[in-house]
């Protein structure tokens with residue numbers, strides 16, 4: 001029978017650095033097979049929470065369970081079952097990218113094919129580059145490869161797309177979605193709203209070490225107003241904009257709907273960048 005216990009449960013976690021309270025009575029759960037985002041501004045306590053789940057920090061108060069195990073006391077049982085992508089790398093500065101990945105792969109019983117993984121993440125061109133000479137985005141991608149090469153049941157990724165260009169970001173998102181399709185639980189921290197909204201099944205918003213809201217992106221964004229975004233396949237002449245405004249005004253008056261704003265813009269900067277660089281380009 002599949003295990004129905006949550007992938008992660010954090011209950012009343014308190015973590016301090018000296019007098020500074022970093023995590024302040026935090027409780028949350030992560031269901032298996034989901035992508036769950038822990039969203040919050042810098043200093044909210046995301047990394048500290050993640051590091052406690054990974055067994056790097058012992059809870060000062062409260063309990064943490066990952067795959068129903070105590071991450072500190074049952075670390076040896078847990079380690080082969082989890083993947084960890086640390087903020088800021090986790091590789092030795094002089095090691096070449098592929099050497100590092102192959103090294104991590106050899107620590108696991110049934111690793112993924114490292115060549116294929118590197119190609120997928122656009123790392124094949126920099127496989128012989130020493131870690132310290134990789135760009136920030138390449139270091140991030142290598143960190144992600146190292147986290148998943150052992151086919152973990154749950155992967156913790158801390159700010160997975162920080163420092164990545166838009167194309168590498170999308171590749172990373174697709175990869176995390178594929179992991180979910182394969183039944184892997186993904187727990188990520190981010191301070192990017194769009195990342196959480198696009199990827200996560202469940203979002204926990206934390207601020208100053210406290211949980212301030214939890215829900216699906218739909219639950220969290222549902223409100224008393226709706227936003228309608230109209231995307232057309234060509235540039236619009238001014239006259240069309242005026243006509244569209246007039247129709248919206250007419251419709252809203254007929255139906256008693258107040259329109260708070262209407263704007264005519266074009267693509268996002270991210271769309272522009274992607275189009276200029278081309279999908280096939282190595283990020």
Ligand SMILES: Nc1ncnc2c1ncn2[C@@H]1O[C@H](COP(=O)(O)OP(=O)(O)OP(=O)(O)O)[C@@H](O)[C@H]1O
Nearest residue numbers: 017020022040041042043044045046047048049191
């Ligand atoms: N080793 C440490 N010593 C002292 N204070 C720390 C330490 N690590 C974190 N803090 C403080 O604890 C709080 C929470 O930090 P944490 O790194 O967990 O937040 P975060 O949400 O991950 O932030 P970021 O997005 O910047 O990584 C912050 O105020 C931070 O300054």
